[in-house]
Amino acid sequence: DIQMTQSPSSLSASVGDRVTITCRASQSIHTYLDWYQQKPGKAPKVLIYATSSLQSGVPSRFSGSGSGTDFTLTISSLQPEDFATYYCQQSYITPRTFGQGTKVEIK
């Protein structure tokens, strides 16, 4: 299985801050990397697929980059509704695997 490792596991930030979350794969997954946002008690919601493609309806303050084994999710200006847990996931091969999550909390 491909192991996905996110960092940090949690972070505190203020509204308006630029936030960066990283995800590392245990082997190359090319650009088959997706990012999800999950709020408490809710299902995850896809933000970005194929490393940098913004899912329809997702605000443009979210962006993704990377290739191979190292990937980044950036929130350019954190908004109150962005406080949540974020997961990366590789869609290169099965079994599909997720990172352990990064919880973004209010500072």
Place this chain on the structure above:
Amino acid sequence: QVQLQESGPGLVKPSETLSLTCTVSGGSVSSYYWSWIRQPPGKGLEWIGYIYYSGSTNYNPSLKSRVTISVDTSKSQFSLKLNSVTAADTAVYYCARDTGNCFDCWGQGTLVTVSS
């Protein structure tokens, strides 16, 4: 707008079989892959497996010996069976549409507790 809804018992006894159904509305199951994903309380996400509308399946090796996913295109439903459950199978179970690129639509999730 495609919507997915999980249904099934919220409590299953140890050693018995967990059975869930996902009903797809606003779209057809006769395309895409359809996945089951679970999340133990307070923990991360684990992909269980998927089925293609043709019936071909792919399971997580960690669960493969206990999992069966099936599809009923006439009812726009797909189902999960997980046998010989233990407390470690307690989780919120989600069904999701898998485009091959990402899970773009999810059900709301259903909590299944394994307990006697």
